[in-house]
Amino acid sequence: MVKKTIMCPNCKNQVTIEGDPGEKVYVTCSKCNTKGVFTFPSDKPIAKEEAGHSVIEVSNLTKKFKDLTAVDNLSFNVRKGEIYGLLGPNGAGKTTTIKSIIGLLHANTGEIKINGYDLKKEDIEARRSVGYLPERIAFYPNLTPLQTLHFFCELRGDDRSLATPLIKEVGLEDAINRKVGTFSKGMVQLLGVAQVQIGSPPVYILDEPMGGLDARWVKAIRERIISLNKQGATILFSSHILSEVENLCDRVAIINRGKLIAEDTVGNLNKYLKIKPRLEIIILGLNSKIPEVIERLKGVEAVDAKDDTLFVTCESAVRSKVITALEDAGFKIDNIKTVEPSLEEAFVRLVSKDDGGA
């Protein structure tokens, strides 16, 4: 028997419960009477294989639409417990890849395994391990959010009592009895976020989860992704918001024209591309003029100036020379900041290179 203290998603009250590993316990909050279900972590592996393995394995995936090859011999693995970002320009094949992993699209060739289950042979078990939030989500217009989540709870074989706490968690409690047909796009997306958590699956596949949402809800969803990951969930998500991918993902795959062109951590991608950090030096009275002394300095790769800020890209060994040269030339330095290269720079460079650019 194990004891655990959990927090009520509605009133944040702490509730202590007891149960055996793997046992499903029905909980009622002593303060606000919110009902929910908690499953004690099993002492047995939930996946077919042990921890440390790849939870999503995509091997040689190809998907063609008539003459168009949307995904071309794509292979990548998502490891247990990581947040894995799928990046690519519009039409790169991100959504096609995700829909093939879920089984919505029939791949022409390739093998997909989710949580150790082969999608072709054990599709039900594979999908039982996944919570999926599509890019273009729609629900049934004549149903309320509560009826919608009841439907999905039953479809997964879970208790309907999971629905209300999830609706409250995403902040839709005021609309709980309204028809979904009257919802805004953001509200529908939030209902999708609630839906995806039904049954607490070990794997989440989120296709552009922040698409079309205002900053408030982007933040809420970002926090939700982090929280799910902290609870041990593996997350594969695609996004065109590079900063989100950069902040959230342990590893990133960049695909272009259906092919994987890079896969690594954000830091390693920049190292691989030899993208150097940038110095941002605030110089009083600079007025957007680039000092000649810096332009002539050996080892400086790029230099730019805007208002009082001088941007210098150079090897780390050259940084001190830049500062000394500026001070020797009489410039009054107010502040110095080193900015690490962003994913955006790596992304742009990789995609341009793949497209045959510089």
Added chain:
Amino acid sequence: MARINPKTIYTVAKKEFMDNVRNRWIIVLTIIFILLIIIFSYVGGAGSFGNMQITTLGLLIVTSLLIPLIAIILGYATIAGEAQSGALYVVLSYPVKRIEVLLGKFIGLGSVIILSIFLGFGVGGLFIAGTVGTEALSGFIGAIFLSIILGLLYLSCIMCISAFCKRRSRAIAGGIILIFWGMIYGSVIMGVLYGAGYDFNDFATGDVPEWFFNTAVFSPQDLHQVAVMRAFNIDTISMDMPGQQLEFAIPEFLNMGMILIVHLIWIIVPFLLAIYFFNKRDI
């Protein structure tokens, strides 16, 4: 291959029923249905309310159009529309089989059709029973049963079209063609008759070949009309010709057993095709 899970079918069926029973078009058509029965009861009775047989037969052409229309409105978007909107993405990402979803949809939408028919015929029937009496009640119950079968038949056909078509607009066009086929079938088969060397006078002399009537099996609406006449123990078809009224015996081939078998084939074959298209389809 894992076996079919009845719980999933029930869950999808319940959701389809809840979502579609409030469809305003279905509500409007059901109200029209009820009103038509009451109006036809009065018109058919030539100034006083007619009995159940007069009303049902008088309404036969209208109901054999109205019921397919209800089925098509309910079913045309069930795959094509939901795939286009994105609602199907979430459902099919759950641990369900596509055949379970399709069966659930058929049962759920079929239940809405059954409810609509029960309400239409039921309220109308109660009105007639209250004003005229329960004469020809067994035929009336038979007509309700046959109307349900007609509704399910068209539901199966439109679900097949919806599973095949990529877009909602194409599925509704398919549904319109389906209804149109029932409406023009009589003219088509008449053309075939003329093409086979027969002419209008053969009707008067009784030389029309039996296959002309038997080909009603290719038109669910015609088949339904024959079936309802059989339900009221009517064995002849009347035809108004210039200057004379002709009567033909309904061929023995189109007996109630055969009609029900043909109806079942019309339900099962499109449904099997719908399963095939849905399983093959990229969502």
